[in-house]
Amino acid sequence: MTHDRRPPAYTAPILSTLPPLPDWLVGELRSDHAGETGAVMIYRGILATCRDPGVVDFARRHMATEQGHLDLLNLLLPAHQHSRLLPIWRVAGWLTGALPGLFGPRAVYATIDAVETFVDHHYQQQIDRLDAESIHPEIRALLAHCQAEEVHHRDEARDAATAPAGALLRAWAWLVGNGSAAAVQAARRI
Numbered sequence: 001m002t003h004d005r006r007p008p009a010y011t012a013p014i015l016s017t018l019p020p021l022p023d024w025l026v027g028e029l030r031s032d033h034a035g036e037t038g039a040v041m042i043y044r045g046i047l048a049t050c051r052d053p054g055v056v057d058f059a060r061r062h063m064a065t066e067q068g069h070l071d072l073l074n075l076l077l078p079a080h081q082h083s084r085l086l087p088i089w090r091v092a093g094w095l096t097g098a099l100p101g102l103f104g105p106r107a108v109y110a111t112i113d114a115v116e117t118f119v120d121h122h123y124q125q126q127i128d129r130l131d132a133e134s135i136h137p138e139i140r141a142l143l144a145h146c147q148a149e150e151v152h153h154r155d156e157a158r159d160a161a162t163a164p165a166g167a168l169l170r171a172w173a174w175l176v177g178n179g180s181a182a183a184v185q186a187a188r189r190i
Contacts, residue, residue, distance in 0.1 A: 030077065042093045048094075062112070085186060089187070106169065110165050112157035116151065119150045
């Protein structure tokens with residue numbers, strides 16, 4: 001089954017039109033920006049090492065979406081508030097894509113499933129907090145838009161997987177998910 005039900009286009013709010021952001025939200029947006037930077041690099045890594053035509057098409061389409069998310073976050077979060085660890089996130093992202101790209105489609109799709117499952121929950125936590133505090137509905141809308149597209153990526157990766165993951169691939173997916181969680185913790189602060 002192909003998941004072609006994409007969310008509609010979205011335009012980010014301009015930072016100067018928003019009330020001041022609470023510190024916790026700046027940290028979350030910093031982690032989102034770092035994550036989208038890493039996501040673009042994951043797909044660049046896949047494209048550098050994988051020659052499977054289906055995976056190449058998948059990676060090109062999804063990289064364009066991730067670049068769109070990064071562009072939206074660049075409009076929202078001033079450069080001085082970006083993570084100072086972006087060079088590390090770029091290398092880690094590239095390796096997170098390049099390594100499974102060497103092993104083929106099953107490894108790529110399992111990696112994307114793991115990353116996007118984490119990202120879905122990460123965005124949901126932010127949306128829930130914005131809802132609980134009844135603040136920044138325009139940022140909530142941006143996060144919901146990005147989340148919907150990330151879920152689309154996860155679902156497409158799941159559909160493309162040809163067989164259940166074996167023990168080694170499950171261990172890789174665990175590492176990717178937990179690595180993503182650790183990266184978010186660091187990016188919130190640095």
